Amino acid sequence: MNTFNWKRIVIKVGSALIAPKNQGCSSHFLLGIAQFIVRCRAKGIEVVLVSSGSVAAGRNLFTAGSEESIAVKKAMAAAGQTEMMATWDRLFDFASAQILLTHGDLRDRERFISIRETIFTLLEHNILPVINENDTVTTDNLKVGDNDNLSAMVATAADADALIICSDIDGLYDKNPHTHDNAKLLSRVDEIDSAIYQMAGGATSATGTGGMRTKIEAAEKAVSHGIDTFIVNGFTELTFNMLLDGKNPGTHFVPHENPMKEHEHWMKHTSKEQGVVVVGNDVKLDTSNDEEMITSDEIVEVKGRFAVGDTVLVRKGDGTRLAKAKSNYSSCLLSFIADQDDQNFASEFQQKTGPIISQQNIALLEKS
Ligand SMILES: Nc1ncnc2c1ncn2[C@@H]1O[C@H](COP(=O)(O)OP(=O)(O)O)[C@@H](O)[C@H]1O
Numbered sequence: 263m264n265t266f267n268w269k270r271i272v273i274k275v276g277s278a279l280i281a282p283k284n285q286g287c288s289s290h291f292l293l294g295i296a297q298f299i300v301r302c303r304a305k306g307i308e309v310v311l312v313s314s315g316s317v318a319a320g321r322n323l324f325t326a327g328s329e330e331s332i333a334v335k336k337a338m339a340a341a342g343q344t345e346m347m348a349t350w351d352r353l354f355d356f357a358s359a360q361i362l363l364t365h366g367d368l369r370d371r372e373r374f375i376s377i378r379e380t381i382f383t384l385l386e387h388n389i390l391p392v393i394n395e396n397d398t399v400t401t402d403n404l405k406v407g408d409n410d411n412l413s414a415m416v417a418t419a420a421d422a423d424a425l426i427i428c429s430d431i432d433g434l435y436d437k438n439p440h441t442h443d444n445a446k447l448l449s450r451v452d453e454i455d456s457a458i459y460q461m462a463g464g465a466t467s468a469t470g471t472g473g474m475r476t477k478i479e480a481a482e483k484a485v486s487h488g489i490d491t492f493i494v495n496g497f498t499e500l501t502f503n504m505l506l507d508g509k510n511p512g513t514h515f516v517p518h519e520n521p522m523k524e525h526e527h528w529m530k531h532t533s534k535e536q537g538v539v540v541v542g543n544d545v546k547l548d549t550s551n552d553e554e555m556i557t558s559d560e561i562v563e564v565k566g567r568f569a570v571g572d573t574v575l576v577r578k579g580d581g582t583r584l585a586k587a588k589s590n591y592s593s594c595l596l597s598f599i600a601d602q603d604d605q606n607f608a609s610e611f612q613q614k615t616g617p618i619i620s621q622q623n624i625a626l627l628e629k630s
Pocket residue numbers: 275276277278428429430431433434435436437438439440461462463464465466467469470471472473474
């Protein structure tokens with residue numbers, strides 16, 4: 263019985279489950295997860311797997327005790343990725359496909375659409391997509407940095423109904439249970455606010471990366487796109503039996519009733535601003551009408567260098583973040599018209615060239 267009524271899910275598996283002793287891969291904990299994937303597919307639920315573990319899987323191939331510089335970690339990822347994929351592959355009698363991504367890929371709308379299409383095509387052909395960050399090619403500027411956030415971006419790209427984050431702990435506690443004996447498990451989170459973030463500490467295991475903070479960030483991204491999100495203990499089979507029975511075995515983050523549209527969600531949570539357009543403190547953005555989102559006379563300053571089509575942050579002079587949006591003007595052109603003393607010239611120019619930001623390419627942000 264598919265009581266959750268899911269058509270497509272993303273399962274994220276943390277490093278501790280794949281390389282529990284930090285010494286190569288082990289299928290010990292993956293068996294239960296693999297069985298869950300098989301049973302989901304048998305029920306007609308499409309599955310996308312986001313698997314960490316390449317660094318942990320490759321670690322034993324490098325000299326023990328040697329300094330783990332970024333270059334060494336990238337090499338570990340390159341070496342461990344094949345073993346990690348091979349370990350998963352052995353557990354299935356259907357084909358799996360490797361997809362390695364960076365944030366540089368996901369924040370580019372064209373590449374994002376291409377990734378989406380590839381995932382859909384693989385699923386149509388009953389092939390299991392296995393996704394990881396392409397650690398070998400990332401730089402600070404290009405990386406997502408953790409697979410929790412990556413899994414939420416993937417869940418959005420895949421239009422998933424649920425995101426299941428399998429960790430080494432039962433779910434989100436009100437404080438880190440490894441350091442507080444009286445920590446209590448939260449079984450349901452309806453709203454992710456600063457109090458929820460304050461509960462989260464970093465990773466305490468030698469293999470994990472982001473701890474609970476990045477899992478909450480991921481949940482925030484996913485629920486705003488209407489995706490049921492769970493943090494569960496991947497070590498125990500009971501977790502997966504409960505999920506299959508439609509029960510919550512860990513922490514359930516409840517999705518928003520009115521989810522953001524895919525494009526707006528991508529703009530807010532995945533794309534990265536290449537510059538900032540500072541507007542007057544009295545400017546209000548209203549996406550309910552078709553009019554221009556901002557006019558040149560409302561611009562106080564243009565910061566950074568961006569090209570036509572790049573994402574920009576629109577904020578007030580007092581620092582309030584109003585929106586992320588696609589700019590139809592380059593930073594040079596925008597500075598040029600914003601600097602015009604002759605307002606008639608500026609507005610005529612804008613009328614001829616078109617809106618600076620169009621209503622369909624903007625995602626409003628909460629006040630920060
Ligand atoms: N409030 C909290 N609730 C649960 N775990 C927490 C909390 N704060 C910090 N943690 C730590 O987060 C760890 C899980 O994150 P991480 O080690 O990154 O795992 P993974 O490899 O599954 O991503 C837990 O083992 C725990 O040590």
